[in-house]
Amino acid sequence: MAALSFENFQNLSKQQVEAATAFAATLSKGLQEIAAETAEYSKHSLSAGAEAMERLMGAKSVETAVQIQTDYAKSAFEGFVAKSTKINEIFAKLAADAMKPAQSAFSPDVKH
Numbered sequence: 001m002a003a004l005s006f007e008n009f010q011n012l013s014k015q016q017v018e019a020a021t022a023f024a025a026t027l028s029k030g031l032q033e034i035a036a037e038t039a040e041y042s043k044h045s046l047s048a049g050a051e052a053m054e055r056l057m058g059a060k061s062v063e064t065a066v067q068i069q070t071d072y073a074k075s076a077f078e079g080f081v082a083k084s085t086k087i088n089e090i091f092a093k094l095a096a097d098a099m100k101p102a103q104s105a106f107s108p109d110v111k112h
Helices: 006-057 063-106
Strands: none
Touching: 006 063
16 A cells, blocks of 8 residues: 555645535525424414414304314315425435535545
8 A cells, every 4th residue: 555645644634624614505505495384284283283272162062063173174184294204315415415425425435
């Protein structure tokens, strides 16, 4: 194994710093996207819950109240599953994108 020259060592260090910087930028962007999705879901969920409560308070019969609650529960569950799926997709993309700089910096075909 050949010894690294000073220039090669500098290039390797530069590649590693660039990879770490790209990783941090990608991670930050992905986490911001997840936070935005979570905030949007929370806002929608609170609004839908308040609307369902208003409808429940105006129910004229037990059957109507049960139907309102059933519809709300179904809608809330479907919304949760949809948003969870979207956030999982963002996490998967984030993991793949965040690793690209490290993979390229440490790949065997990079000349040190």
